[in-house]
Amino acid sequence: MAEITAAAVKELREKSGAGMMDCKKALTETNGDIEAATDWLRSKGLAAAAKKSSRTAAEGLVGVAVAGTKGVAVEVNSQTDFVAKNEIFQTFVRDVTSVAIELGDDIDAIKAAPLPTGTVEEVLTNNISTIGENQVLRRAKMVQVSQGAVIPYVHNAQAPGLGKIGVLVALESDAGVDVLEPLGKQIAMHVAAAFPLALSIDDLDPEVVEREAAILREKNAEKIVGKSPEVAEKILNGPIEKFKKENALLTQLFVMDGKTPVQDVIAKAAKDAGASIVLKDYVRFQLGEGIEKEESDFAAEVAAASGVSR
Known part of the structure; x- marks a missing residue:
């Protein structure tokens, strides 16, 4: 059996777009023949799948x-x-x-x-x-x-x-x-x-809170001009504390009534049931949260496929 070298695996990966382990297996199955290995990958659907893997899935x-x-x-x-x-x-x-x-x-x-x-x-x-x-x-x-x-x-x-x-x-x-x-x-x-x-204010990502705080401080900078340190602190910190409460589940206002914090809704249910909750x-x-979707021009894609310039 021919030796399967790293260079051969790399070459097949670049040619087929398939994964490293799949390329190694293909070369093993075809005794190191690159062309035969490429055909083996295609026959298994692996090369085609690899080509599609570059497309955004959101x-x-x-x-x-x-x-x-x-x-x-x-x-x-x-x-x-x-x-x-x-x-x-x-x-x-x-x-x-x-x-x-x-x-x-x-x-x-x-x-x-x-x-x-x-x-x-x-x-x-x-x-x-x-x-x-x-x-x-x-x-x-x-x-x-x-x-x-x-x-x-x-x-x-x-x-x-x-x-x-x-x-x-x-x-x-x-x-x-x-x-x-x-x-x-x-x-x-x-x-x-x-x-x-x-879940709670303490669980909020510090980087997210600090980023929001920086935005709020800049937004309210003019409001603290000429104010005492105590008043300035309240003006700056108030919106930050509000942001924390509005983004932590337990302190959010329950959407069912728009006025009761979720933690109080749970406390009332526990009291009514006579049990700890x-x-x-x-x-x-x-679905797709945080994935940047590709914007495609369908007409341009059709033109490119047919060799017609736009």
């Missing part, structure tokens, strides 16, 4: 699932919204969610997990070739409680447990599900609508 689906006192949310992206309606894609997202509920939210572990027709990563690669556009297993997060309930909510659902926004709310409590389910559902709907940045954690995945 559509797709968020999947949520709950098992006992733990729940998980995953995001799988595609290039177009049409794929979200594809049965193959929906089944894959459900399968990935089922894997994640057992393994946790380590993406590498999820990709390596077995499915009936191969590993998660292998099935994803095959789906890229079958469906014809790039797809990415982007992220996953698990929440759990030792006692209580994890309540799921999907906004803009495409199918059961699949949609554009997926939310999980973890309530640590000895109250019954008759109390926790409706409370958790309302809090989850609030999370979907209000987009909190963290603690909002331990939450997840909010919004």
Whole structure:
């Protein structure tokens, strides 16, 4: 058997666009023949999938699932919204969610997990070739409680447990599900609508707070001219404290009434139930959040494909 060198793997990667391990396997299968290895990759759909992997994937689906006192949310992206309606894609997202509920939210572990027709990563690669556009297993997060309930909510659902926004709310409590389910559902709907940045003020990212504080200080700079240090501090710090309260879940005003902090809503529910209820954690995945979408000129793409200049 011919020796598979790093240089050969590099050459095949550059020629086919396939992954390093796939290139190494292709060269092993073809006794180091670059051309044959390229054909082997194409026959497996790996070269085609690799070419599509450079295309921005900001559509797709968020999947949520709950098992006992733990729940998980995953995001799988595609290039177009049409794929979200594809049965193959929906089944894959459900399968990935089922894997994640057992393994946790380590993406590498999820990709390596077995499915009936191969590993998660292998099935994803095959789906890229079958469906014809790039797809990415982007992220996953698990929440759990030792006692209580994890309540799921999907906004803009495409199918059961699949949609554009997926939310999980973890309530640590000895109250019954008759109390926790409706409370958790309302809090989850609030999370979907209000987009909190963290559970509590103390959990807010210091860099985010400082960036906002710098903007607010500059915005209010003229207002403190000629003011005493005490008054100036109130003018500058007031908006910062307001920002913190409005972006931490527990101190946000509950969207159901617009006046009660979420932490007070939970406290009242606990008092009425005669039990302790603690909002331990939450997840909010919004499809494509933070992904910069490519702007395409369809007419220009058609002209380029036909060799006509514009």
